[in-house]
Amino acid sequence: MRLSLRFVIPLLLALAAFAYIAVPLADSLMLRWFVRDLDMRSSLIATTVQEPLSSLIVTGSTPRIEGFFNRMLQDERIYAVGLCLDERKAPIATSQFPPEIRCSALETYADAGERLLRSKRGLLHLAIRAVDSETMPDARLVLVHDMSFVERRSEETRRYLFYFFIALGACIALITVIIAQLSWRGWVHGLRALLRGEGILRPTRSTTAPELRPIARDLRELIRDLERQYRPLDGSQRIWDQQALRATLRSELHGNDVIAVSNREPYIHVRTPEGIRLQHPASGLVTALEPVMRACSGTWIAHGSGSADRDTVDRNDRVAVPPDHPLYQLRRIWLTADQERGYYGGFANEGLWPLCHIAHVRPTFRSGDFEHYRNVNAKFADAVVAEAKSKDPVVLVQDYHFALLPRMIRERLPEATIIAFWHIPWPNPEAFAICPWRRELLDGLLGSSILGFHTQFHCNNFLDTVDRMLEARVDRESFTVAFRGQSTAVHRYPISIEWPPAPLATAKSVPDARRAVRERLGLPRNHRLGLGIDRLDYTKGIIERLNAVARLLEIEPRWIGRFTFVQIAAPTRGTIDDYRDYAARVRALAAEINARYPHAKFPPIVLLAEHHEPDAVYEYLRAADLCLVTSLHDGMNLVAKEFVAARDDEQGVLILSQFAGASRELPEALVVNPYDADQCATALRFGLTMSTGEQRDRMRFMRGVVREFNVYRWAGRMLLDAAVMRQRGRFRVAEGVSSHG
Ligand code: F6P
Numbered sequence: 001m002r003l004s005l006r007f008v009i010p011l012l013l014a015l016a017a018f019a020y021i022a023v024p025l026a027d028s029l030m031l032r033w034f035v036r037d038l039d040m041r042s043s044l045i046a047t048t049v050q051e052p053l054s055s056l057i058v059t060g061s062t063p064r065i066e067g068f069f070n071r072m073l074q075d076e077r078i079y080a081v082g083l084c085l086d087e088r089k090a091p092i093a094t095s096q097f098p099p100e101i102r103c104s105a106l107e108t109y110a111d112a113g114e115r116l117l118r119s120k121r122g123l124l125h126l127a128i129r130a131v132d133s134e135t136m137p138d139a140r141l142v143l144v145h146d147m148s149f150v151e152r153r154s155e156e157t158r159r160y161l162f163y164f165f166i167a168l169g170a171c172i173a174l175i176t177v178i179i180a181q182l183s184w185r186g187w188v189h190g191l192r193a194l195l196r197g198e199g200i201l202r203p204t205r206s207t208t209a210p211e212l213r214p215i216a217r218d219l220r221e222l223i224r225d226l227e228r229q230y231r232p233l234d235g236s237q238r239i240w241d242q243q244a245l246r247a248t249l250r251s252e253l254h255g256n257d258v259i260a261v262s263n264r265e266p267y268i269h270v271r272t273p274e275g276i277r278l279q280h281p282a283s284g285l286v287t288a289l290e291p292v293m294r295a296c297s298g299t300w301i302a303h304g305s306g307s308a309d310r311d312t313v314d315r316n317d318r319v320a321v322p323p324d325h326p327l328y329q330l331r332r333i334w335l336t337a338d339q340e341r342g343y344y345g346g347f348a349n350e351g352l353w354p355l356c357h358i359a360h361v362r363p364t365f366r367s368g369d370f371e372h373y374r375n376v377n378a379k380f381a382d383a384v385v386a387e388a389k390s391k392d393p394v395v396l397v398q399d400y401h402f403a404l405l406p407r408m409i410r411e412r413l414p415e416a417t418i419i420a421f422w423h424i425p426w427p428n429p430e431a432f433a434i435c436p437w438r439r440e441l442l443d444g445l446l447g448s449s450i451l452g453f454h455t456q457f458h459c460n461n462f463l464d465t466v467d468r469m470l471e472a473r474v475d476r477e478s479f480t481v482a483f484r485g486q487s488t489a490v491h492r493y494p495i496s497i498e499w500p501p502a503p504l505a506t507a508k509s510v511p512d513a514r515r516a517v518r519e520r521l522g523l524p525r526n527h528r529l530g531l532g533i534d535r536l537d538y539t540k541g542i543i544e545r546l547n548a549v550a551r552l553l554e555i556e557p558r559w560i561g562r563f564t565f566v567q568i569a570a571p572t573r574g575t576i577d578d579y580r581d582y583a584a585r586v587r588a589l590a591a592e593i594n595a596r597y598p599h600a601k602f603p604p605i606v607l608l609a610e611h612h613e614p615d616a617v618y619e620y621l622r623a624a625d626l627c628l629v630t631s632l633h634d635g636m637n638l639v640a641k642e643f644v645a646a647r648d649d650e651q652g653v654l655i656l657s658q659f660a661g662a663s664r665e666l667p668e669a670l671v672v673n674p675y676d677a678d679q680c681a682t683a684l685r686f687g688l689t690m691s692t693g694e695q696r697d698r699m700r701f702m703r704g705v706v707r708e709f710n711v712y713r714w715a716g717r718m719l720l721d722a723a724v725m726r727q728r729g730r731f732r733v734a735e736g737v738s739s740h741g
Contacts, residue, residue, distance in 0.1 A: 015165055015168065015169040015172075016165075016169075018165070019161065019162070019165040022161065023158050023161055023162075026157060026158075026161065027154050027157070027158070030150070030153065030154060030157065031150060031154070034147065034150045035115060035116070035125065038077075038115075038125045038127065038145045038147070039115065039127060041077075041145070042125075042127030042129065042143045042145070043127070043129065045072070045075075045078070045143055046127070046129035046131075046141055046143065049068075049072065049141070050131065050132055052068065053065075053068065053083070053131055053133075053141065054131060054132060054133045054134075056068055057083075057085070057131065057133045057135060057136050057139055058133070058134075058135055062092050065083060065092050066092060066093075066094065069081040069082075069083070069092075069093065069094045070094055073094055077145055077146060077149075078143060078144070078145060078146075079096060079121070079124060079144045079145055079146035080093060080094045080095075080096040080097040080098065080144040081093065081094050081097070081141070081142065081143055081144070082094070082097045082101065082141075082142040082144070083131070083139060083140070083141055083142070084103035084106055084138075084139070084140045084142065085103075085136045085138070085139050086103065086138070087103045087104045087106070087107075087138070088103070088104065089103060090102075090103070091103050091142065093142070096121070096144075097142075097144065098117065098119050098121075098124065098144065100117075100119070101117070101126070101142060101144070103140070106128055106140055106142070109126060109128060115127065116147070117144075121146065121148070122146070122147070122148035122151065123147040123148060123150065123151060124144050124145065124146065124147060125144070125145040125146075125147050126142065126143075126144055127142070127143040127144075127145070128140050128141070128142055128143075129141045129143070187211070187212070190212045191212065191215070194212060194215060194216055194219055195219075238713075238716070239708075240708075240710055240712035240713035240716050241499075241710075241712050242291070242294070242295040242498075242712060243295075244712060244716060245292065245295045245296065245712040245715055245716045245719075246295050246296065248716050248719050248720060248723075249295075249296055249394070249719055252719060252720060252723035253394055253417065253719060253722065253723050253726070257298065257388065257389045257390045257392075257393040257394065258293075258296045258297065258298030258299075258393070258394045258395075258396065259298055259299050259300075259301060259384055259387050259388060259393050259394070259395045259396070260289060260292075260293055260298065260299070260300040260301070260395075260396040260398065261300075261301045261302070261380055261383075261384060261395065261396065261397050261398060261402060261405065262285055262286075262289065262300070262301075262302050262398035262399060262401070262402075263302065263303050263344060263348070263398075263399065263401040263402070264281050264283045264285060264286055264302060264303070264305075265281070265286075265300075265302035265303060265304060265305065265306075265309075265330060265332065266280070266281070266286045266289070266290045266293070266300060266302070266321065266330065267279075267280065267319075267321050267322070267323065267330060268280075268281055268305060268306035268309065269306040269307075269308040269309050269311065269312045270306050270307050270308055271307040271308040271311075276308040276311065276312065278323060279306065279611065279613070280613055280614055282535050282570035282572070282611060282612075283535075284423065284495070284636065284637070284638040284639075285398055285399060285423050287497055287638050287642070288495045288496065288497060288638060288711045288714065289396070289398065289711075291497075291498035291502070291711055291712070292396075292711060292712070292714075292715040293327070293328045294322070294327045294328065295712065295715075296328070296715075297327060297328045298328055298329070299318075299328065299329045299330075299331050299387045300321075300328060300329070300330050300331065301331045301333060301380060301383045301384065301387060302330065302331075302332065302333065303332070303333050303335055303340075303344070304317070304332030304333060304334055305340075309332055310332075310334070313332055316331070317331055317332045317333070317334070318330065318331050318332075319332070331383060331387055333379060333380060333383055335376060335379075338372065339372050339375065339376055341372075341575065342366075342368055342369040342371065342372025342373065343369070343372040343373045343375070343376040343377075343401070344376075344401065345573065345575045345576055346364075346366060346368075346369030346372065346373075347365070347366075347369035347370050347372065347373035348373065348400055348401045349573050349576055350363065350364040350369070350576055350578070351363050351364060351365045351366075351369065351370075351435065352400045352403075352424075352435070353400070353424065353539075354578075355427060355431065355432065355434060355435055356400065356424045356425050356426060356427050357424065357425060357539045357632070357633040357634075358425075358427070358431075358632070358633045358659075359538050359539045359632045359633055360632075361538055361578050363434060363435070365434075365435060365436055365437075367436075370436075370437050373404070374404060376401075377402055377403075377404040377405045377408060377444075378404075378408060380402060380405055381405055381408035381409055381412065384405075384409050384413070385409070385412050385413060388413060388416070391413060391415050391416075392413070392415035392416055392417065392726075393413065393416050393417070394416075394417045394419065394719070394722065395409055395413075395416050395417070395418045395419070396419050396421070396715075396718075397409075397418060397419070397420040397421070397448065398420075398421055398423065399421070399422065399423045399424070400422060400423070400424055402420075403441040403444045403445050404440065404441065404444035405420075405444065405447075406418045406420050406444055406445055406446070406447035406448040406451075407443055407444040407445075407446070407447030408444070408447070409447065410447035410448075410486070411447075417449050417722045417725070417726055418447060418448040418449050418450075419448065419449060419450045419452065419718050419719075419722055420445055420448040420450070420451050420452070421451075421452040421453075421493070421495075421718075422445075422451065422452065422453050422458070422462075422635075423454075423495070423635050423636070424635045425454075425455075425458055425461075425633055425634075425635055425661075426453055426458040426459075426461045426462045426465070427461060428461050428464065428465075429461070429464050429465045429467075429468040429469070432461075432465045432469075433468075433469070438465075438469055439469055439470065442465065442466055442469060442470055443470070443483070443484075445488075446466070446470075446472070446481055446483045446484070446486070446488045447486070447488075448488050449488065449489070449722055449725050449726075450488065450489045450490075450491065450718055450721055450722055450725070451488055451489070451490050451491075452490075452491055452492070452493040452718060453490070453491075453492055453493075453635075454492065454493070454494050454495055454635045454636045454661040455492060455494070455635075455661050455664060456492045458492075458635070459479060459490050459491065459492050462490055463476065463479065463481070463490060466481050466483075470483060471483075479491060487725075489721060489725060491718075491721065493714050493717055493718055494636060494661065494664070494665060494709065494714065495635075495636050495638070495711065495714050496636075496638070496641055496706060496709050496710050496711045496713070496714050497638055497641050497642055497645055497706065497710065497711055498710060498711050498712070499645060499706060499707045499710035499711075499712075500645065501618070501642065501645045501646070502614075503614045503615050503617070503618040503646075504618065504645070504646065504648070506615065507615070507618050507619065507622060507646070508619060508622070510622050510623075510647075510648075510649040510651070513619045513620075513622035513623040514529075514622070514623045516619060516623070517529070517566075517619060517620060517623035517624075518623070521564070521566065521606055522602075523564060523602055524602075527562065527563070527564060527602060528559070528562060528563040528564070528625050528626075528688055529563075529564055529565075529566060529623060529624045529625050529626070530549065530563065530564070530565040530566070530624065530625065530626040530627075530628055530684065531565075531566050531567075531568070531620055531621065531623075531624035531626065531627050531628065531643075532545055532565070532566070532567045532568065532569075532627070532628045532629070532630075533568045533612075533617055533620065533621070533627075533639050533642075534567075534568075534569060534570070534639065535569070535570045535571075535572035535573075536569040536570065536571055536572055536579065536582060536583045536586060536609060537572055537573070537579070537582070538578060538579070538582040538632075539631055539632055539633055539634060540630070540631050540632070540634075541630035541631050541632045541657060541674040542567060542569065542586050542630075543582075543585060543586060543589055544630050544632070544674040544675060544677070544680070545565075545567070545628050545630045545674070545680070546565070546567070546586070546589050546590060546593060546605060547589075547677045547680075548628075548630070548674075548677050548680030548681050548683075548684060549565045549593065549604055549605060549681075549684065550593045550596070550604070550677075551677045551678060551680070551681035552681040552684045552685060553596075553597070553604055554681075555678075555681055555682075555685070556681075556685050559685075559688065560597055560600050560604065561597070561600040561601040561602050562602075563604070563688065564602055564603060564604060564605070564606055565604060565605050565606070565628070566606045566608065566620065566624070567586075567590070567605065567606070567607050567608065568608045568612050568617070568620060569583075569586065569607065569608065569609045569610075570610070570611050570612065571583070571609060571610070571611065583609065586607065586609075587607065587609065590605040590607040593605050617642070618642075618646050621642060621643050621646035621647070622646050622647065622649075624643075624652060625652060625653065625687070625688065626652070626653045626654075626655060626684065626687045626688065627639070627640070627643040627652065627653070627654050627655070628655045628680075628684075629643075629654070629655070629656050629657055629660055629662070630655070630657045630672065630674035630680065631657045631659055631660045631674070632657070632659055632674055632675070633659045633660075634657065634659060634660035634661060634662075635661050636660065636661035636662050637656075637657075637660040637661065637662045638662075640654060640656050640660065640662040640666060640669065641662060641666075641706045644666070644699065644702040644703055644705075644706050645703070645706055647699055647703070648703075650695070650696040650699040650700055650703070651692060651695050651696065651699065652695060652699060653669075653670060653687035653688075653690055653695060653698075654666065654669035654670065654698075654702065655669065655670045655672055655680070655683045655684065655687060656669035656670065656671050656672070657671075657672060657673070657674045658671050658672065658673055659673075659674065665705055665706075665709065666702050666705060666706075668697075668698040668699075668701040668702050669698070669702065670683040670686060670687055
């Protein structure tokens with residue numbers, strides 16, 4: 001209000017000054033108009049009376065002339081009329097004719113152009129007109145008009161003008177106050193929004209006012225400075241989501257040139273009798289990395305393994321994905337059947353996979369397979385170099401299929417930031433020593449800037465292995481390895497899932513999911529349901545799980561016909577004997593356990609050995625009373641985290657193997673040793689009778705962990721660490737010390 005008064009008072013003063021000048025001006029203007037009117041009127045009257053007056057002059061009768069003049073006075077404006085026939089005589093005039101107007105002085109009035117006379121009566125207008133008379137050629141008609149009305153009008157005008165200016169001033173003042181108040185409020189609102197942090201990164205409606213933009217810019221800078229100064233370098237105190245990850249990438253690594261490399265592709269196009277169908281693979285790696293790539297954009301290079309993959313790429317073997325809302329590019333690499341058999345089926349999955357997992361399957365190493373492995377790694381290295389938009393891209397190398405790739409990229413893109421992540425366990429040095437190409441693999445991995453594992457235990461194993469097998473400097477303080485003039489940080493980054501998981505957005509309610517699943521399986525509404533979701537892999541402990549169910553029915557027969565365990569088992573690596581054998585054993589065991597209870601109304605085991613899309617998987621996760629994750633050895637196991645994320649009803653019991661990395665983060669689960677059937681059966685019994693309150697308490701805890709330690713944090717922390725390394729590397733280069741990444 002005070003601010004508005006500051007506008008209004010000067011405005012009113014200006015208006016008053018304007019009125020002070022304008023009123024006299026209007027007065028004199030009006031007077032001039034009236035004088036001109038009366039001049040014209042007088043000329044008109046003089047012309048009109050010319051003839052009768054000339055005739056009267058000829059008669060020489062003064063009374064008749066006076067009578068004529070008196071009749072003229074009926075026009076209320078004419079005050080007096082006079083006629084000067086001789087300048088030495090008095091005029092023949094009406095009674096009010098002002099005595100000061102003498103015939104002898106008429107010429108003076110005319111010469112001076114004076115037309116106004118102030119008399120006792122007031123202001124008078126004087127008009128002297130010649131009369132066209134043959135007998136009296138000097139005759140002059142004097143018409144006197146009363147101009148007092150002008151003064152009256154001027155008085156009125158002044159009053160009106162006064163009121164007009166008052167009204168105008170009031171209107172302008174009111175409008176000014178309203179506008180000032182509105183813009184002031186808008187400004188204050190915008191400023192407050194800025195101070196609350198809204199619109200600093202992205203303009204909002206309240207902060208887009210042009211006058212606020214410089215302030216927003218300054219605040220942005222200030223916040224960045226403060227962030228840089230006070231940010232914990234490990235990102236532990238951030239809330240990680242898609243935006244945070246994207247912002248980290250842009251601010252810390254200055255760009256979007258992100259390239260991910262994995263064997264498994266996130267979208268597989270398969271040919272079916274109904275046409276080309278899109279398939280989401282059953283892969284923890286894909287589950288985790290896909291949301292990260294959606295946030296980071298860039299390019300994901302992967303093996304094109306789908307039967308219709310070649311039909312869906314462009315001429316550069318790229319396809320934009322997700323297909324319904326593209327956010328990044330998928331670059332497909334084609335492998336020959338021999339390459340696939342040697343690199344993927346052979347070296348990766350018959351060699352490294354059993355080598356790294358303690359699942360009592362012997363690794364098989366063949367030099368031919370390693371040859372393929374090396375060639376395929378080189379092929380992917382070519383693709384990375386081709387896809388890189390800059391000399392220092394961020395390359396995310398995924399998993400044991402690409403142990404040689406980091407070094408190959410490093411040699412061709414020395415400034416790249418290479419983050420390799422090993423999704424499976426790393427064995428102890430004795431076990432790793434089995435591999436004939438152990439040194440090549442270690443050398444390859446040490447081409448990375450950062451090498452990540454799920455657990456500290458696997459980091460320790462890796463450092464021990466390097467220490468034992470290479471001439472490298474291992475720093476156990478900072479967990480770095482210096483090798484071939486380069487430094488690699490070996491850190492623990494427990495992988496996770498996106499929060500909230502995408503399938504949840506379209507998922508059925510928990511009661512609907514329970515009903516739908518039980519109906520589909522032909523089970524009654526209150527039938528208790530246990531669930532396992534895995535690839536049909538011998539490391540997943542599916543056989544141990546089935547045995548645990550069988551043991552439960554032995555020790556607590558009341559569950560026969562009242563509890564069913566559903567195993568969703570996605571076929572996997574079917575070209576490998578060990579996998580085919582395992583699948584057959586699982587099928588046989590499930591059938592054998594069911595056969596033990598021929599009279600049970602409902603089977604103890606339902607085995608669904610086929611691929612399920614994420615929506616279907618989430619329906620089962622929401623429908624189950626228990627979820628069993630009994631891996632014999634597992635880097636992390638994301639099914640455990642997906643179960644927790646799917647249960648927004650805070651119900652459901654997770655039974656989790658102590659040999660899965662996830663058990664380190666989710667101790668509120670019922671943690672079991674999968675080799676101990678009795679313990680697992682007890683956990684099942686305990687889970688089936690756990691109160692809803694206890695289920696809620698445990699589930700809440702676990703959901704809090706998965707929410708906070710989501711996959712954006714996993715990727716974000718690696719990117720932050722890479723950024724710090726990059727910065728330190730620049731300092732070292734400036735000091736003349738060789739470094740990379
Ligand atoms: O655990 C290692 C891993 O690469 C996972 O990331 C993924 O769940 C699984 O193996 C995928 O296996 P594949 O790609 O051979 O089907």
